[in-house]
Ligand code: AMP
């Protein structure tokens with residue numbers, strides 16, 4: 001089976017063929033760097049990383065571009081409210097530039113800890129103000145813009161198929177929103193360039209042909225994707241929330257300026273939820289990679305948890321599933337390590353794996369093969385080599401895994417704890433668990449006996 005992907009634009013699974021083989025142009029909307037990324041955001045980046053690894057596994061050269069939104073993303077996606085970066089700067093007593101740098105570096109650390117490959121090109125919105133102004137000018141020349149008191153807006157009624165990606169019911173929206181339109185001509189119109197407010201000094205602002213201000217949130221992606229990948233490229237990704245506003249606006253801008261469709265495929269990752277509902281930076285209920293590490297989890301356990309759900313199904317996070325993922329990853333690492341030196345890859349198993357990843361990235365089923373191959377009577381060397389080949393896509397770092405050498409005094413505590421458990425002296429067993437933790441190790445009870453490892 002050749003690679004098939006679900007394309008949100010056509011709402012169908014299509015065979016993927018690169019526009020300019022062997023290169024594949026991939027653009028993934030990056031973080032808005034006003035706060036740490038939460039593990040929900042990172043679920044989307046893990047899905048995109050899997051896509052990228054599958055493309056590389058198929059032998060393509062992936063040119064992966066990710067933007068960093070460090071200006072223009074306002075509190076409301078409807079072009080109103082304070083700029084998120086400027087707001088964090090005010091609240092944290094830092095400059096907007098310091099905030100952006102700090103959270104960009106935090107994001108880069110987080111993705112490294114989840115073994116997410118770095119994009120080929122990082123691009124920051126504030127480094128591409130010229131390109132964004134040029135794109136707005138281009139859209140203006142084609143006659144798609146109008147000016148209001150607070151900025152230059154895109155007139156979405158000028159495009160026949162505005163909002164096709166989202167299947168937006170434009171007439172219904174128009175009828176429902178008349179009262180809230182303000183100076184906007186249509187409810188779906190959006191800012192391309194915003195003027196700096198007169199009563200508020202912004203830190204990030206630039207001269208432009210229309211007046212001092214800053215770019216709207218959407219224009220950066222059209223401008224930077226065109227610069228690095230051309231106006232029409234292979235695959236554009238983001239989280240499912242981008243289907244309704246951000247991506248239709250990117251498409252509108254690129255169509256207006258270049259007359260092309262922007263991307264051949266549109267892929268969207270579904271959200272991570274908490275038992276209590278949606279996780280959101282602005283909702284203040286978010287969990288970070290750092291939180292996981294502080295609680296003793298290996299970040300790759302979270303990656304494993306994500307791999308267990310298809311990217312187009314919602315995923316609910318809780319500590320029970322994280323614990324289960326953590327145990328499964330530990331067992332897997334021990335299993336693969338125990339297989340010794342790798343030999344030859346088994347072609348039939350690799351073909352089975354390839355079919356599953358080609359089936360719109362069916363990673364849960366591909367991951368199941370890792371366990372299935374373990375149960376076969378193939379040689380340990382073959383199993384190891386084959387699972388290592390799978391791991392090029394899964395990214396669980398199975399090849400690098402080395403069990404920690406546990407010092408004798410810690411093993412002695414573990415043995416004492418086992419004895420206490422046999423005597424059903426749970427208080428003592430817990431004390432010994434704490435003593436093991438103080439020594440920097442943790443013990444997990446498995447059906448095969450206690451498993452001891454260094455704390456993450
Ligand atoms: P932001 O930093 O808010 O621009 O979002 C970065 C990425 O995370 C975008 O692709 C969003 O669609 C995605 N995203 C936001 N919240 C979630 C969530 N709860 N689960 C999965 N992806 C999310």
Ligand code: ZN
Pocket residue numbers: 028029030221246250
């Ligand atoms: Zn974008």
